Amino acid sequence: MGYHWNWGIFWEPSPEGNGTYLDMLIQGLWTTLLTAACAWAIALTIGTVIGVLRTVPLRAVQWVAVAWIELFRNMPVLVQLFLWYFVFPEVLPPSWGVWLKQLPNAAFLTAVVGIGFFMSARVAVQISSGIEALPSGQRAAATALGLTTAQTYRYVLLPMAFRIVLPPMTSDLLSTIKTTSIALTIGLGELTARARAMQEFSYQVFEAYTAATLVYLAINLILTLAARWLEARVRLPGYGKA
Amino acid sequence: MSSFDFEEIHRSLGYLFFDGMRFTLTLTFLAALGGVVLGTILAIIRQSGSRLLSSIAAGYVNLVRALPLVLVIFWFYFLVPYLGQWLTGATRPVHVGGFASALITFIAFEAAYFSEIVRAGIASIPRGQEAAAMALGLRSSQAMRYVILPQVFRIMLPVLLTQTIVLFQDTSLVYVLSITDFLGAAAQIAERDGRLVEMYSFVAVVYFVFSFTASQGVRRLRAHIAVPH
Numbered sequence: 061m062g063y064h065w066n067w068g069i070f071w072e073p074s075p076e077g078n079g080t081y082l083d084m085l086i087q088g089l090w091t092t093l094l095t096a097a098c099a100w101a102i103a104l105t106i107g108t109v110i111g112v113l114r115t116v117p118l119r120a121v122q123w124v125a126v127a128w129i130e131l132f133r134n135m136p137v138l139v140q141l142f143l144w145y146f147v148f149p150e151v152l153p154p155s156w157g158v159w160l161k162q163l164p165n166a167a168f169l170t171a172v173v174g175i176g177f178f179m180s181a182r183v184a185v186q187i188s189s190g191i192e193a194l195p196s197g198q199r200a201a202a203t204a205l206g207l208t209t210a211q212t213y214r215y216v217l218l219p220m221a222f223r224i225v226l227p228p229m230t231s232d233l234l235s236t237i238k239t240t241s242i243a244l245t246i247g248l249g250e251l252t253a254r255a256r257a258m259q260e261f262s263y264q265v266f267e268a269y270t271a272a273t274l275v276y277l278a279i280n281l282i283l284t285l286a287a288r289w290l291e292a293r294v295r296l297p298g299y300g301k302a
Numbered sequence: 303m304s305s306f307d308f309e310e311i312h313r314s315l316g317y318l319f320f321d322g323m324r325f326t327l328t329l330t331f332l333a334a335l336g337g338v339v340l341g342t343i344l345a346i347i348r349q350s351g352s353r354l355l356s357s358i359a360a361g362y363v364n365l366v367r368a369l370p371l372v373l374v375i376f377w378f379y380f381l382v383p384y385l386g387q388w389l390t391g392a393t394r395p396v397h398v399g400g401f402a403s404a405l406i407t408f409i410a411f412e413a414a415y416f417s418e419i420v421r422a423g424i425a426s427i428p429r430g431q432e433a434a435a436m437a438l439g440l441r442s443s444q445a446m447r448y449v450i451l452p453q454v455f456r457i458m459l460p461v462l463l464t465q466t467i468v469l470f471q472d473t474s475l476v477y478v479l480s481i482t483d484f485l486g487a488a489a490q491i492a493e494r495d496g497r498l499v500e501m502y503s504f505v506a507v508v509y510f511v512f513s514f515t516a517s518q519g520v521r522r523l524r525a526h527i528a529v530p531h
Contacts (some may be wrong), residue, residue: 129515134471135506135510138474146498234368238370238371241373276368
């Protein structure tokens with residue numbers, strides 16, 4: 061094959077002039093992790109609220125939750141990012157739009173909000189199916205004990221539902237991390253973007269993408285193990301695997 | 303912001319749908335077909351007795367599922383010409399067009415996800431079915447072909463179709479290769495005419511209508527074909 065391997069490339073200075081190619085990828089990794097963490101916080105918060113609303117015994121409220129889920133689930137996440145980045149500032153009052161476009165880290169904020177909202181729909185589906193998986197006697201028992209609806213969710217339904225949906229939520233968290241790579245289209249310097257830049261500067265295509273691949277694999281492995289530990293940690297006696 | 307220019311969308315419809323959407327739908331259809339076939343093969347290999355083959359298949363599936371699609375697109379964009387060189391014995395990397403590169407990428411990527419669906423389907427079939435097939439004198443491959451897989455595809459059809467809707471949305475990522483899919487076509491017009499608001503809003507609405515309609519269809523199908531317990 062006509063390809064010249066050069067694994068030493070990582071220790072060579074990048075043409076950006078602030079460190080080696082390795083430093084470039086490490087910066088990308090931090091951006092990926094920071095973006096994903098912020099987006100996940102949004103997804104988890106909104107997703108839990110919407111997931112709960114979908115199971116509340118009120119038609120109108122359920123409808124709002126379903127509308128939210130369908131809205132964010134049925135558009136490609138890349139298109140959603142473009143809506144936030146290019147369209148949203150234009151439909152705001154002009155002064156707000158200008159302020160928004162002049163924010164120093166607009167790409168980061170767009171990625172956090174865009175990916176956070178996109179993932180919130182998936183989290184909401186998980187949470188509501190977790191609640192629905194509980195025997196209806198749980199809700200009835202809580203009511204019989206005199207708990208209000210809010211208390212029923214807070215003390216009875218949600219603690220159980222979260223435990224049930226922990227495994228699928230782990231894969232949603234991993235999706236969030238992978239999805240941050242889409243923000244390279246709006247100029248966010250996350251891991252895939254940095255590997256791509258390294259490839260463009262150095263022409264060492266396969267070294268750059270191998271490095272990124274290994275980092276994503278490591279993230280996956282660490283989080284999968286952490287989730288397994290957490291599942292064992294929060295498991296209730298008498299529920300789930302012994 | 304100048305007022306929303308519907309005329310701009312109207313003028314672009316031909317390019318958006320005949321060039322862009324046709325590419326998107328062709329890619330979705332062929333990638334789903336290829337992905338299901340390759341995914342089924344991977345799932346069968348994982349069930350097979352061979353320790354080595356099944357761990358290679360499992361390794362591939364887990365590797366691909368750990369990576370962002372964008373990175374996989376870049377990987378294949380550079381890898382496919384070398385693979386072509388290797389397969390054809392050419393002296394230099396083979397030139398591969400945008401469509402072929404995208405199609406190979408999506409088949410290879412989606413196969414990992416489809417394979418997990420098929421594997422879950424195979425696991426859901428009671429073991430007695432295979433035993434009964436064996437007792438009737440079927441070989442293991444015949445049992446898979448005539449007894450297990452037909453049930454797997456029936457049970458898993460809604461999930462496979464839902465994954466295809468995800469695939470339909472994911473094809474928009476060929477944007478990173480500057481290919482003229484539906485989003486790519488809209489992006490070109492948006493930048494040429496400075497009409498980002500119109501084009502991206504329209505694209506979002508069209509994707510939403512397609513995906514929402516399809517997912518409602520899948521929901522109806524799910525109720526229709528549910529196997530009574």
